[in-house]
Amino acid sequence: MSSSHELSRRSLIWSLTRLTLPIWGAEIAQMAISLISISMIGHYSTLDQAAVSVGVALWVPMFLLIAGSFSGLTSVIAHHFGARQPDKIRHDMWQMIWITLVLGGSVTLLLWCATPWLMAIFHAPPALAEAGEHYIYALLIGLPALMGYLLLLSYSNGMNHTRPNLIFNIMAIIIDVPLTYLMIHGGTVLDALPFAVPQWAHNIPAHGAQGCGIASAITYWLIMFAMLLYTVRHRIYREVRLWQRPIAPHWARISELLRTCLPLGVSVLAEATLFTMVALLCAPLGAQVVAAHEITTQLIALMFMTPMSFGIAVMIKVSTYRGLQQPQLARRTALLGIAMAVAIAVINDLFLLIFGRQLLGIFTTDIEVLTLALHLMLLGMLFQLSDALQATMSAILRGYKDNRIVMYITVLSYWAVGMVIGIALAKHGISAPWGVYGYWVGMTVGLTVAAVLLGLRLRHTIRKDMQHYHAQEGAQTSAL
Template sequence: MTLTRRDRLVVDARAIVALGGPLLGNNLSITGMAFADTVMAGQLGAVDLGGLAIGAASFNLFMFLGFGLLMATSPSVAHAFGANDARKVTAYARQSWWLVLGLAVLLFTGMRQADWFLPAIGISEDVLPVAVGYVHAISWGMPALLAYFSLRYTSEGLGRTKPIMFTGFLGLTVNVIGNWIFMYGKLGAPALGAVGCGVATAISLWLMFFALLLHVRTHRAYRPFDFFARIDPPNWPVLAELTRIGAPIAGSILAEGGLFVAAALMMGGMGAVTAAGHQIALNYAAFMFMVPLAISSATTIHVGHTLGRGDVAGARDVGWIGIGMCAIVMTISAIVILLCNDQIAALYTRDVPVRELAATLLLMAALFQFSDGVQVGAAGALRGFKDTTIPMALCVFSYWVVGFTFAYYFGVYRGEGPVLVWIGLNVGLTISAVLLVARYQLVTKTRLGAAVQRPI
């Protein structure tokens, strides 16, 4: 039976929800780890919370590079799976392991230099020991996280997202228990304060990897691809393709994530109270961002499957549906923040100066919710089309040429403080949303025109 265009839009929206629901569960679990870290460190005071903020921001910078490069596995596998090409699915999965190996060496080594690069960028002395200790502790989990990403994006590309959700729940549970043990010195463990968050997270990352590995190795849905029959030698054309797609994704994620890291580092130079208030506002904003991020990832997968079947017009519609869903969700998020910013801040800490600053910054976060949703939805749709290079350039321009310049000049150079830093974030995200939507319109129009003109 032939579906009308309206019926097909409904079917595609349901497919995005079906794929994105488990990814949302995973994303909320991962963010739940950061939420638990923030709340539990907040009970120890501004120094521990501020040190955690700087340490987590530094870790995120390294993580963005890793999962950005490995994210190329998802649309590549999705295209191959949509075209019923099992051989290519296997090739992409196995070659991603070589990317994991190289990234693990590079990123672990970089994180071990935290005692050098954090003082070099002017982090306040009161939070520096905690920040360095946190980065050193969590660095031991980086190899596991990268291996987990390889398996995750392979499973995503196959449309199998529920296992990712369950491993996320496992990680959250282990992280909270580990925090209780290592932060507060329970069950005979030393009381490490916020550094204990890094220890607990590293342990949870290894358990998440082993759990997903066991599932992929044993579940019958993965047997046709025979991922673990052997380790293939490096296939340079496949690695080049993954890198060509993944490097710009990493660049885009680094551009956006790096802007927020830079903002955290700017706050770190303003003292413990400012860093702590920023961490609370950013943590809650990141928590809400997990919903459109899941929709964006699901959009990438569904666009890839649809293009793999040769349906360019259908893939274009899927992308617009994903962008619209992200925009709606973040509009609701903005309304919640505007109505409840004081109550949200009070959930995190009893420190009055920290809570008051966090409530103010949450109002700034409400202003960029819509833009943040639109830009992440458009980015996911473009990745489904394997269009990543130009979007990276647009992100770098939006976040760094405009957003960072505004935030640093007004917030730091002119000494206007944290509110102006957050206005800079708003400006960067808004420009990014406009440019990425325009890029999606151009790419899909061009691809659809080429598909119509192609001889049968």
């Protein structure tokens, strides 16, 4: 292999790493907020911890539908950025702003009305259902701000500028963690401070699970305004002139963006609900089972942040290189991303094997919850490779704008295969019902099927893209 090729590979790895690290840091920060909240509420009461877990199971699907859709915008912006088309970036951003305004109101109203009905469907005990509803209603106050923040982050990521991810999520930790503790326990915790605080702060009542939602909503609004100010003032966005004046809705382009972005939101939703639906299905099994499932899911999700962040970076570079009309470099980036995803999965499993028990112990002091969580963690280790591969390959396919097939594969794999097998094993097993273990085996099968099918599709997509490039190159040569 030539030295120039080696240098090219090292340069590519460094470029991906520079994009990945802020995204990874931001995702870890987001997970840290969630994990710290779960830990805080777990030490407050098991009932409130279970209420947050069930509330998250209802909140997260809507959130991920939105966040996944915005990831499609990142790919679109990155393609325009590579092609040096700032006017198209500005136009598409304004179309997404209009979409976000309408979608934000619709989702908020839908979840507000549907929450009691969903709690009843999954037979959550009355006390658990009431606490979970209060948590969701508090979160919904911050939903419009969260959507605006995600929209601006997708814009920045598409511009190959991922640093704001880290900056503003660290800001979120600084705001959210002490605020969550205060809202859970009430103003009495301020008595221990070595300095004086206003009396009204001491009178804040303990909100329990609802306090987690209140703190999150306040944090969402603060970081959204901070990110908005950043995009107004930072020089990297100056050429786009996004905030110079609004661009009216262009319905044909809005329709095209929805066709591009919504399948990705559905794909992310399909995977996430494989986990969150289990939390709802576990509700009749009791608060301890729900709590064990939730803290294990949070730990597995924390490990998943690395391949997911790397996948986003690969998607950004693939989209950018295709905008630059460099399909060979896009292909090399994709193949390198797959190889590194395998390495990441192996490292994740080793980390869980060594530190998993200690990490789970942070979130609960209940011995039965901890023991069950350890067993679930071992099952989670089995699908690390499949999860890392499917995350990376689906991100690469987004970079190639092959979005709809990703949606079909994920829905088929996670629901028609994974969920069906999980429910069958949980309810019936082989000789006896497997309970929550059956659901986790089903998730493992679903993720593995997704990884295989996405791999086959990606090979076809890359080959087709290269054939198109060579055909164009041949036509240009003939014309000369």
